[in-house]
Amino acid sequence: MPLTVENRRAESAYHVFDSLCTLTAVLQLDGSVLFANAALENALGLSRRMLEGCDFAEHFADPSLLHKAMDGARVQDYAALRFEASLRRQAKEAIPMQVIVSIAEGSGHVLLEMSPLEQQVRQDREERLLEQTQAHKELIRNLAHEIKNPLGGIRGAAQLLEMDLDNPEMREYTQVIVHEADRLQSLVDRLLAPHRHPHLVGDVNIHEVCERVRSLVLVEYPQGLSVRRDYDTSIPEFRGDRAQLIQAVLNIVQNAAQALAGRIARGDACITLRTRVARQVTFGKQRYRLALELHVIDNGPGVPETIRDRIFYPLVSGRDGGSGLGLTLAQTFVQRHDGLIECDSQPGCTDFRILIPLP
Structure with missing residues (x-):
């Protein structure tokens, strides 16, 4: 359906959705696309202008799912509807999605929000x-x-x-x-x-934190271990407790060094400290425009699968004689900064990722 002048004006009001990472489309009641945000353009490999006016249901592996949802929207059978569907892409595999269809009150339009099921998990x-x-x-x-x-x-x-x-x-x-x-x-x-520990807030430079941790670990392991830097020096300072962040990062790095005992003995152990800026990320039930990503990556044997889902629990350790408190304390200190620590581990590469909101 061609877009009217009125719809063109309405379309311009939806450009705020371009700041979202969620795949978002605004549909007219007949299922044709009025607006598609940048994230959806990137996912489909199609420009906004190519999507406008087309029947969006044709981009699903099973178009009937969206057709039924639009039938309900036209008679206002629901306020919001959730279902799972596969989104087809240009020359790529379809992506399993969680789809939310809601009626934009007072506009006569339908809002379509799609999140990869992996992201939802x-x-x-x-x-x-x-x-x-x-x-x-x-x-x-x-x-x-x-x-x-x-x-x-x-x-x-x-x-x-x-x-x-x-x-x-x-x-x-x-x-x-x-x-x-x-x-x-x-x-x-x-x-x-x-x-x-009181929470003493001041200006924190994350690279000063990393350098402090690096020097402490290399004093403890002077031979057989290299600690590499991969910094984004444009990351701004933020408000936080420097001592607690040093302790949190130190606990993770020491945990990695202990897991690397075999490689340290052979002389090829490596820990990488990597800093990056993440944009438009959601964690801890909040969405942030900017966030610090600090990765602590080691080339050790990986976290045992039996405890992989419990490594941040108190008294859980994969090492004989370990107290199981180091990662628990690290998670606690990072959460005090509204952040979160995640872990992705496989043999040869374990990546602890610290996420902290940036101003």
Whole structure:
């Protein structure tokens, strides 16, 4: 259907959708395209002008799905409708999509929003991770407080008992009790550490953070490990807690270095610190115009598949003797900056990605 002058005016009002990463189209009630945003142009490999006026249902592998949705829109059978469909592209494989059809109130137009199912799964995983992290923090904090009080009593009783014992062999047993009580106290202190640290906000240069971490790790591993820089130096400073971010990145890098023990012994271990700017990204249920992406990439054996979905949980470790707190604390400190840590791992390449909103 040719676009009228009135529709042309309406079309210009929809250019705000060009700032979205979500594939978005505005349809007339007959299913023809009034407007397609830049993300949809890129996905289909077709220009906006080529899409305007065409029946958008023909871009689905099963056009009847959109036809039925438009039938409901014409009689205002719903406010919003969701369904899954495959979007056909020029000379490329179709993409499975989650499609949302809603009626633009007062305009007589229909809004079509499409997100790749993979992206939807990622967003669901992020939301689940945030909820689980918050629940685990509360559980661990309460548990640590419950352990701490009787632990002090056990230690004190062992010391008093030791003072009344004349047999050196018996004193060895009380020393074991004191030593183990101290070890548990140290663990409890680490569990409570994120809740005790004040959030001291100032201007943060992420590359100063990376350089500080790099120098600390290379002092600990002077041979067999290279820490490469791949920085985007245009990234602006942002407001944050420098000490907490250093600790978060250091925990991830140290975790990577420990996983690289075999390669360090052979002399070919490598960790890469990569910084980039992400645009129009959604994480933690929020959409941000700009965000910092800090990647910590190593060439180690990868995260064991058995714990891959639980690596940020407290006390979960893939290493013998590991406390399982390093990544938990890192996630906590990054979340204090409204950010998130994600992990993508396979043998030979493990990538921890820190996302933090930028001004």
